[in-house]
Amino acid sequence: MRYFLLFLLLFSLSYGFSEKERDTLLRIIQGLYADKVYNVTAKKCQEYLEKAPPDDPYREKVLKLMFHSYFNAGDKQGFIGALSLIEGEKISPETAKEVFSLGLKLTEKDPHFRAEIVRFYIPFTKGYEKKKMYILLANTLKEAGLWGDILKLPDIKEINLYKVVALYKLKRYKDLISFTEKMEQFLPEDKDSVLYYRGLAFFNLGNQEKAVALIESITFKTPKMVKFLSDYYLKNKNYIKAEKYLRILSLEKGYKDYAYYYLGVIEDLSKNYSKASLWYRKASVFDTKYGELARKRLSELKKAGVVKNAEFYSVRIILYTDKSKAEKLIKNKNLQGCFVRKYKKFYAVYCGKFASRNEAQKKRKNLIKAGFKDAVIDRISPEN
Incomplete structure (x- = not known):
């Protein structure tokens, strides 16, 4: 009995955490979170996790609160750093999914950080969901330009096209040609894209005829x-x-x-x-x-x-008394192929130059659909 009590004492000292200290720290964490002092809350949560034993009944709740704090503070760096702190942590799939969802929202516009979120969550998934996560990770790594990391992913039909693109971006043309020898390892709908990159690889290696023949063979x-x-x-x-x-x-x-x-x-x-x-x-x-x-x-x-x-035909969509306003409309609406010409006392915005009225008619219909209800076709004399 004496040895057992000694063991409990040593166990508690190793974590430096008495029940009273634990309850005090929990109250502090709850108070800070309620007061929206999120950065300090996250630090206190980390302190709790460092001191609490692995079987602490509040451990997983504190862990979730830590990630919610980093999320509410908008601290991506802190959030990603906390992921490494909980490696090997025994948490439920539900908690992992909650952390994953928060991480995706926080890193929506940052694929480098988002890749870390997806990597964290993959071990908690199975079957079809795991495959979906690998596809998401491959797409995220592509956005981030982390081509070498894509090549470390498992061979899955749904992501093998990403590996082809990665090999091309890394200028590993011979490896690309070798990897694309067997088309059965790719999805049927990816075949044309695989042939295209295979052709480009041959082109970059100086075999232009082989490259063109491959790309010519592509159906769509x-x-x-x-x-x-x-x-x-x-x-x-x-x-x-x-x-x-x-x-x-x-x-x-x-x-x-x-x-x-x-x-x-x-x-x-x-x-x-x-x-x-x-x-x-x-x-x-x-x-x-x-x-x-x-x-x-x-x-x-x-x-x-x-x-x-x-002379040519064009579609007039609007009139202005000020030339700069006409030019501004073209720029603001990104009207490709449109230009400004004098029309009586006004400045007109015209779109397209056509040899026949029929060709101009197609353009007019499209412009009307785009909201220019007063679009009309004019025959225009060339400027001197």
């Missing part, structure tokens, strides 16, 4: 893939194939200026200056590098006397 090509092919065929002067892909790109938002300009270049090289000028005019309305190049080339063609200024 993204605009990025189509642009890759159009670039390749332009550089290799295969203008028939280049035109094929440029026409596809001309239908894609964000690529129209590039497509219009190079369609003009192809006609220009064949000395079809009238057709070239039509494409250049379409490109010229964009405030981009290709729009600027198109305007410059149009000016050169006009000076050379090989093309004349031609």
